[in-house]
Structure formats: C-alpha cells, structure tokens
Amino acid sequence: MERRNPKVAIQRGYAVLTADQARQIALEWLKAGRLENAIALGLPEVDDRYHVWRVPLLGGVSGERIGEVVIDAYTSLVVENRSTRFDVLEARLLGRPPEGTPISRRSDRYLLSSLRNIVALGDCEEILMELPAQSVDLVFTSPPYYNARPEYSEFLSYEDYLDKMRRVIRQVHRVLNEGRFFVINVSPVLIRRPNRQGQSRRLAVPFDLHRIFVEEGYDFVDDIIWVKPEGAGWALGRGRRFAADRTPLQYKPVTVTEYVLVYRRRTDKLIDWNIRTYPDQEAVRQSKIIGDYDRTNVWYIQPAYHPVHPAVFPLELAEKVIRYYSFKGDVVLDPFAGVGTTGKAAWKLERRFVLIEKEPAYVDVIREEILEWMGRAALEVLYFNCDPPQVRQGLLF
Ligand SMILES: C[S@@+](CC[C@H](N)C(=O)[O-])C[C@H]1O[C@@H](n2cnc3c(N)ncnc32)[C@H](O)[C@@H]1O
Numbered sequence: 001m002e003r004r005n006p007k008v009a010i011q012r013g014y015a016v017l018t019a020d021q022a023r024q025i026a027l028e029w030l031k032a033g034r035l036e037n038a039i040a041l042g043l044p045e046v047d048d049r050y051h052v053w054r055v056p057l058l059g060g061v062s063g064e065r066i067g068e069v070v071i072d073a074y075t076s077l078v079v080e081n082r083s084t085r086f087d088v089l090e091a092r093l094l095g096r097p098p099e100g101t102p103i104s105r106r107s108d109r110y111l112l113s114s115l116r117n118i119v120a121l122g123d124c125e126e127i128l129m130e131l132p133a134q135s136v137d138l139v140f141t142s143p144p145y146y147n148a149r150p151e152y153s154e155f156l157s158y159e160d161y162l163d164k165m166r167r168v169i170r171q172v173h174r175v176l177n178e179g180r181f182f183v184i185n186v187s188p189v190l191i192r193r194p195n196r197q198g199q200s201r202r203l204a205v206p207f208d209l210h211r212i213f214v215e216e217g218y219d220f221v222d223d224i225i226w227v228k229p230e231g232a233g234w235a236l237g238r239g240r241r242f243a244a245d246r247t248p249l250q251y252k253p254v255t256v257t258e259y260v261l262v263y264r265r266r267t268d269k270l271i272d273w274n275i276r277t278y279p280d281q282e283a284v285r286q287s288k289i290i291g292d293y294d295r296t297n298v299w300y301i302q303p304a305y306h307p308v309h310p311a312v313f314p315l316e317l318a319e320k321v322i323r324y325y326s327f328k329g330d331v332v333l334d335p336f337a338g339v340g341t342t343g344k345a346a347w348k349l350e351r352r353f354v355l356i357e358k359e360p361a362y363v364d365v366i367r368e369e370i371l372e373w374m375g376r377a378a379l380e381v382l383y384f385n386c387d388p389p390q391v392r393q394g395l396l397f
Contacts, residue, residue: 022046025069041055041057057084066092109277115331118382119383122384122385124168128356134177135175136331138181138183138322139182140333145311178265180265184209185226185260218266221263222261223260223297225260226259226317227257301314308361309338318344322345337355340365
C-alpha cells in the first residue's frame with residue numbers, strides 16, 4: 001500500500017488535512033464505543049490511493065496494534081465497514097483468541113495471563129464466557145446471599161440457587177489457571193420462621209457448595225474460620241431465648257464466624273510446580289510474606305460496613321487471601337464483586353483484577369470509588385458494559 005507524506009492531503013484537497021484532525025475523529029469514534037480510555041491511538045497515515053486516513057489502535061498490556069480506524073479523507077466520516085469493529089476490539093483487549101483458535105492451553109509451563117484490569121457490569125456466568133481459558137490466577141469472592149423470602153429472592157428455590165452457583169463455579173474452573181486457588185467466603189443462612197408457629201432453619205450453604213466444588217473439579221484445601229468480635233451476631237436475635245430461660249434443647253449459639261473455604265483447581269501437579277514453573281521468578285521473590293502472618297486457620301477480623309452495599313467483606317480479609325494465594329502481577333477475579341473490595345486489595349498489593357457485578361448501583365460505586373484508590377490508573381481499566389468513571393476537576397491529581 002502506498003503511503004504518502006500528509007502534504008498530499010493538501011494537494012488532493014481533502015477535508016481532513018492533518019494527523020491531529022484524523023486523531024480527533026478517531027477519538028470521537030472510540031467514544032461512541034466507550035473505548036476511548038482503553039485504547040490509545042498510533043500515528044495516523046494518509047493513504048491517497050483510497051483517499052482515506054488510517055489511524056492505528058493500540059491496546060493490551062504491551063500496547064500492540066489491535067486494529068485501525070479508517071476515515072474518508074474527503075468527507076471526514078469513519079468508514080465503518082473498513083474499521084475494526086467495537087466487539088472485535090473488546091475481544092482483543094480481553095485477550096480472547098480469534099474465532100476458531102483451539103481453547104486448550106494445556107502445557108507443562110505455567111502461562112502468564114495477558115488480561116488487563118477489568119470492571120464488568122453483568123451476570124458473571126455470561127461475562128466469564130468472554131474470558132480466555134486459564135487467564136486468571138486467583139479467585140476470591142463472596143457469593144450472593146440466598147434469601148428464602150420470595151419478595152427478596154431472585155431464586156425460585158434453594159436448589160435453583162445452588163444450580164446457579166454450580167454454573168458459575170464451572171465457568172470459573174475454565175478461566176482459572178492450573179493448580180491455582182478459588183477462595184470463597186460463605187456462611188450458613190438463617191431462614192426466619194414464617195409465623196409464630198413455624199420454625200427458623202439454617203441452610204448449610206458452605207457444605208452444599210463444598211460438594212459442588214468437588215464435583216466440578218476442585219480439591220478441598222482448607223477451611224479458615226473468620227471470627228468477628230463478640231457481640232457481632234447478637235442483633236439477629238438468635239440465642240436470646242436461651243439466654244432468658246436456659247432450657248436445654250433451646251440452646252442456639254450466637255454466630256460470630258464465617259467460613260473462608262480454600263479450593264485448588266484439580267491437577268496432578270504439586271503446588272511446588274506452580275511456584276517453580278512460574279515464569280516471573282522475580283515476582284515470586286517479591287511476593288514473599290515477610291514478618292508476622294496467620295499461623296492458624298482462625299482469623300480475627302472486624303466486619304466492614306458500606307453505606308450503599310449491605311454485605312461487603314473487609315478489605316483486610318481480601319488482603320490476607322491475596323497475599324497468601326497469589327504473586328505480584330497475578331490476575332485476581334471476583335465474579336460477585338459488590339463494591340469491588342477484592343479489586344481494591346488486589347491493586348494495593350500490585351496484582352491485577354477482574355471484577356464482575358450485576359447490579360448497576362454497585363458498579364456505580366466501583367466507578368466512583370476507583371478514582372480514589374487507583375488515581376489516574378483508573379482510566380486505563382477496561383470498563384465492560386459500563387461507562388468509565390467521570391473525572392471531576394480537582395478530584396484526581
Ligand atoms: C455478598 S456480595 C459481595 C460483596 C463484595 N465482597 C464486596 O466486598 O463488595 C455478592 C454480590 O454478588 C452480586 N451478584 C449476585 N448475582 C450475581 C451474578 N449472577 N453476577 C454478578 N454479580 C452477582 C450481588 O449483586 C452482590 O453485590
């Protein structure tokens with residue numbers, strides 16, 4: 001293809017005369033696809049054989065060329081059918097292989113993920129399908145609470161809830177790298193009595209999920225008990241009856257713990273293999289946990305509160321899990337991200353993150369708060385199905 005000095009634009013009488021003008025048009029086009037913060041523009045070139053400007057689009061971790069915008073030099077309009085489509089750009093940013101490429105990445109080497117930081121709005125079961133196989137190095141999450149009351153629950157029944165969890169756990173298995181960990185914070189759920197004659201029930205959600213994990217190809221590794229300071233569960237009312245009349249059989253302890261269950265994606269390789277074959281041995285050294293650490297499976301941590309979200313986990317909990325189960329630079333996924341606590345901890349500890357949340361109100365919180373915890377870098381995050389954060393004057397820098 002013949003490419004000429006931009007002076008040719010003047011000789012030909014084009015409407016688009018300079019590289020800056022071409023860039024501006026390309027930027028507006030990217031904005032229409034909400035990709036302006038995820039993609040950088042390369043040097044525009046005029047191609048006077050076809051009377052167009054070509055603007056390279058750069059993205060991904062290494063800023064490689066992932067497409068181009070073609071602009072009609074006479075009309076200054078983007079030639080849509082000759083420019084790289086938005087969905088193709090998004091797929092390339094996510095590192096998804098082109099259609100037809102075999103998914104399997106089984107090898108004797110551990111493969112470093114090329115995923116960038118992502119905040120995605122939507123159902124994680126669907127969004128996970130967009131991620132490449134084995135592109136995540138750690139999962140830390142707390143699943144939605146099952147509520148038996150139809151007016152609060154999106155699930156028809158507890159079985160329906162477990163089915164959904166199974167489908168998500170299965171999808172996560174596909175994206176999780178070989179031999180790496182899925183850590184889940186989960187607790188039994190109290191189903192209040194329907195009326196004065198009825199009984200309250202507790203659903204043993206962690207034990208039901210355990211079976212699903214094992215069936216879906218994970219090995220059980222540890223059950224860590226997160227202990228909250230005493231008094232934490234008293235408000236639920238459980239235990240008050242016994243406290244008053246002390247009759248045996250009525251005994252019900254106040255719950256001050258939650259489970260942090262640790263699973264490993266099943267493999268015949270030892271954890272030592274994960275460490276030895278990790279391609280970035282400097283990251284392994286840099287990630288060593290120096291000084292004090294939790295020597296037992298009982299972790300004492302204050303619960304957290306958030307003004308918008310009713311069930312966030314503490315940043316300290318996410319930090320411990322990420323420190324113990326990942327290396328610097330790893331990708332940490334939270335498929336039920338809430339207000340993004342996992343992402344905040346991952347960023348603080350120099351890991352990458354993939355946050356998926358289906359409630360727009362919580363994604364809005366992430367988009368608002370991300371500027372506080374990431375600063376300028378928040379503009380380079382890939383926002384999938386949602387707008388990038390709004391930068392207000394004076395807030396960022
Ligand atoms: C227990 S909260 C997680 C809170 C989070 N750990 C934090 O600190 O903010 C579970 C979250 O999962 C979200 N959720 C439920 N079903 C989902 C789905 N199918 N896909 C993505 N998110 C979902 C809920 O909206 C809720 O915010």
